[in-house]
Amino acid sequence: MDRFPLGLIVLIVVSLLIFFGIAQRALDRMRLSDKGALAVILALIVGSFINIPVPGTPVPLEINVGGALVPVGLAVYLLVKAGTGKEVSRALIASALTAAVIWFIGSRLMTGLPEPAGRFGFLDTLYLFPIVAAVIAYIAGRSRRSAFIGATLGVLMADIANYFYLVRNNATNALKSIGGAGAFDSIVISGILAILLADLIGETRERLQGGPTSEGKPDALLAGLRKPQFGRKKGDDNPRGDGDKESRRELAREEVDRLED
Amino acid sequence: MKTKQFFVILSLLMMFTGIGIIGYLGLSETVLPAWNPASVLSNEDADHIVGKAIDIVDAKGSVISRACRGVAVGDEIINSKGDHYRVIKVDQNRAVAKSLGKDKQFLAWHEFFTDERLAMAAANRKGGTVGIYHTHSDEAYVPSDGSESIPFKGGIYDVGRSLVSRLQQKSDTRVVYDQTPHDPHDNAAYQRSRRTAMKLMKQNPVAIIDVHRDGIPDASYYRATVSDNKVSQLRLVVGRQNPNMEANKDFARRMMAYANKVHPTIVKEIFMAKGNYNQDLMPTAILIEAGTHTNTKGEAERGVALFADAIPTVLGIEGGPQTRNVPGGGITQPGATGTGGWRAVGWILGLTLLLGGGFLFISTGSLKGVGDRLAGFGKEFTNYLGPVTRIRQRAKKPAGDTKVMKKASDNMADRAVIDHRDDVTED
Numbered sequence: 001m002d003r004f005p006l007g008l009i010v011l012i013v014v015s016l017l018i019f020f021g022i023a024q025r026a027l028d029r030m031r032l033s034d035k036g037a038l039a040v041i042l043a044l045i046v047g048s049f050i051n052i053p054v055p056g057t058p059v060p061l062e063i064n065v066g067g068a069l070v071p072v073g074l075a076v077y078l079l080v081k082a083g084t085g086k087e088v089s090r091a092l093i094a095s096a097l098t099a100a101v102i103w104f105i106g107s108r109l110m111t112g113l114p115e116p117a118g119r120f121g122f123l124d125t126l127y128l129f130p131i132v133a134a135v136i137a138y139i140a141g142r143s144r145r146s147a148f149i150g151a152t153l154g155v156l157m158a159d160i161a162n163y164f165y166l167v168r169n170n171a172t173n174a175l176k177s178i179g180g181a182g183a184f185d186s187i188v189i190s191g192i193l194a195i196l197l198a199d200l201i202g203e204t205r206e207r208l209q210g211g212p213t214s215e216g217k218p219d220a221l222l223a224g225l226r227k228p229q230f231g232r233k234k235g236d237d238n239p240r241g242d243g244d245k246e247s248r249r250e251l252a253r254e255e256v257d258r259l260e261d
Numbered sequence: 262m263k264t265k266q267f268f269v270i271l272s273l274l275m276m277f278t279g280i281g282i283i284g285y286l287g288l289s290e291t292v293l294p295a296w297n298p299a300s301v302l303s304n305e306d307a308d309h310i311v312g313k314a315i316d317i318v319d320a321k322g323s324v325i326s327r328a329c330r331g332v333a334v335g336d337e338i339i340n341s342k343g344d345h346y347r348v349i350k351v352d353q354n355r356a357v358a359k360s361l362g363k364d365k366q367f368l369a370w371h372e373f374f375t376d377e378r379l380a381m382a383a384a385n386r387k388g389g390t391v392g393i394y395h396t397h398s399d400e401a402y403v404p405s406d407g408s409e410s411i412p413f414k415g416g417i418y419d420v421g422r423s424l425v426s427r428l429q430q431k432s433d434t435r436v437v438y439d440q441t442p443h444d445p446h447d448n449a450a451y452q453r454s455r456r457t458a459m460k461l462m463k464q465n466p467v468a469i470i471d472v473h474r475d476g477i478p479d480a481s482y483y484r485a486t487v488s489d490n491k492v493s494q495l496r497l498v499v500g501r502q503n504p505n506m507e508a509n510k511d512f513a514r515r516m517m518a519y520a521n522k523v524h525p526t527i528v529k530e531i532f533m534a535k536g537n538y539n540q541d542l543m544p545t546a547i548l549i550e551a552g553t554h555t556n557t558k559g560e561a562e563r564g565v566a567l568f569a570d571a572i573p574t575v576l577g578i579e580g581g582p583q584t585r586n587v588p589g590g591g592i593t594q595p596g597a598t599g600t601g602g603w604r605a606v607g608w609i610l611g612l613t614l615l616l617g618g619g620f621l622f623i624s625t626g627s628l629k630g631v632g633d634r635l636a637g638f639g640k641e642f643t644n645y646l647g648p649v650t651r652i653r654q655r656a657k658k659p660a661g662d663t664k665v666m667k668k669a670s671d672n673m674a675d676r677a678v679i680d681h682r683d684d685v686t687e688d
Contacts, residue, residue: 010606106449126502173442182459199620
């Protein structure tokens with residue numbers, strides 16, 4: 001008897017392709033090039049198979065490379081690359097809030113005898129965490145990157161809190177794994193879904209207000225948004241007196257990078 | 262311009278195809294995607310009484326099933342006779358379910374496992390791995406353990422061990438039993454047990470089983486005499502918040518059909534509830550509720566042991582029915598599913614097309630924008646196919662006509678805007 005008939009093989013292949021395809025498109029927006037995003041995906045997959053035990057802990061603890069180190073590393077990279085202190089603090093506050101809220105909903109509200117999910121078990125935590133992270137990040141900074149950082153670090157902090165719970169209750173038979181499900185861990189899935197949700201919230205809101213507003217926005221940002229003028233005389237639309245369109249756009253982008261959060 | 266029109270039509274087709282596939286699957290087979298935000302406010306008390314249960318009744322008022330507070334509109338039940346119900350209304354202590362008739366696929370599996378096929382089952386042995394774990398590792402049985410919850414070492418471990426030892430005694434099944442606790446007892450436990458499930462999956466199992474006990478106060482609901490044993494019956498739970506749900510549901514049907522042939526009524530019903538329960542990781546992942554907290558642990562242990570007798574054959578670990586006439590007909594063989602795998606593929610593709618198309622539409626605000634973005638989509642890959650496209654571009658000679666040139670430069674400007682849209686607007 002075939003254990004994995006054609007239907008299931010197609011199912012597994014299609015869902016993997018779609019998951020990693022969407023993940024690549026989402027990570028693409030995290031200050032990564034297309035190839036960089038692809039490299040992160042590969043790191044997630046390969047890293048899924050590597051568990052690093054942390055020695056000398058009261059309750060055994062292990063950290064997965066693909067499920068924890070890679071996404072957290074990416075979050076830290078984004079924080080380091082953040083233009084302003086404001087952006088960093090907003091992202092960190094959003095992370096802390098996310099951690100608190102998912103702990104409150106996941107462990108305080110959705111608990112108790114009812115099986116299989118506890119009372120208020122209306123939505124699986126796999127989907128609940130990214131929704132919380134995206135909403136909080138959007139309110140805090142209207143930012144996809146902040147949504148990713150908030151979701152990744154938020155779930156990580158909830159995990160660390162759970163580790164302290166295990167230590168406090170002396171659960172020596174436990175083995176705490178952080179990110180152990182690798183590329184399918186809730187840390188990774190939360191991060192990616194949060195980017196997409198923040199994107200969806202942002203785009204929808206912008207569309208509802210009738211397109212992006214230009215009033216009161218910094219000149220450099222507007223210059224970056226303007227359609228490049230091909231065939232127009234050089235220097236026409238050029239605040240820096242530098243004719244080359246590539247370097248002009250590069251300058252505008254740098255300005256924009258500095259200003260956006 | 263023609264290519265643009267083509268892409269506009271393509272994006273619309275994508276959305277319609279998505280709606281079509283989902284509509285077809287949804288209407289023909291009765292699955293509701295699972296979230297009803299209002300239920301949080303209306304159906305649940307914050308201070309609910311522990312162990313209070315909801316009776317699920319049919320239109321005539323007779324009790325079909327009994328579940329903890331957590332029943333939601335859209336939950337479905339297939340009982341051991343194959344009757345299919347869907348919850349349409351939830352009151353304080355009562356839920357009303359609508360009959361959807363007999364579940365044809367379950368009946369097909371029921372027919373499929375005939376006596377001759379069961380006799381053949383012992384014939385050829387193949388061996389295979391089954392992973393077992395407990396998401397709620399504190400669950401315990403009040404009459405035997407003295408409490409409904411013993412953190413980190415609930416009585417549920419004894420039930421798990423009973424399942425494991427019976428599997429090993431009676432078949433060539435290799436069992437990987439992961440005893441990692443995932444306390445505290447809450448919904449986030451599934452997020453923690455996801456790591457354990459994944460660890461089990463690295464051992465290449467044929468199926469993974471998450472063993473729980475229920476929380477309804479009425480012990481007699483599960484208590485029964487099956488094959489001359491006093492046992493507590495089992496309930497199989499399938500999560501609805503899972504794009505692969507159809508495949509898991511098919512697996513549950515097969516489990517119930519076969520287990521009930523071996524030991525009639527050992528599986529009481531299949532319950533399709535809100536949640537994911539990490540069943541998206543594998544089409545053959547299942548959650549079982551071995552009795553409830555008011556049953557004795559002995560009843561639960563004997564119950565899962567009887568259930569264990571059915572597992573090797575259903576998973577193809579041990580001989581079993583060798584046929585090609587799959588229920589529901591089709592290309593697939595009955596290894597792990599009938600048509601559930603294909604239906605799940607349909608769901609995933611349908612959702613992706615619908616959401617992808619819809620998102621394109623929102624983010625660009627017009628059909629033209631959708632076309633533009635899709636037209637720019639191919640450009641994303643020039644990054645990887647750099648040399649190929651460069652050679653191709655070199656092959657194309659630019660035309661000399663000034664009108665054509667102007668048009669070309671306009672097009673180029675459009676393209677540039679599309680290409681760099683993300684660079685300047687990304688946030």
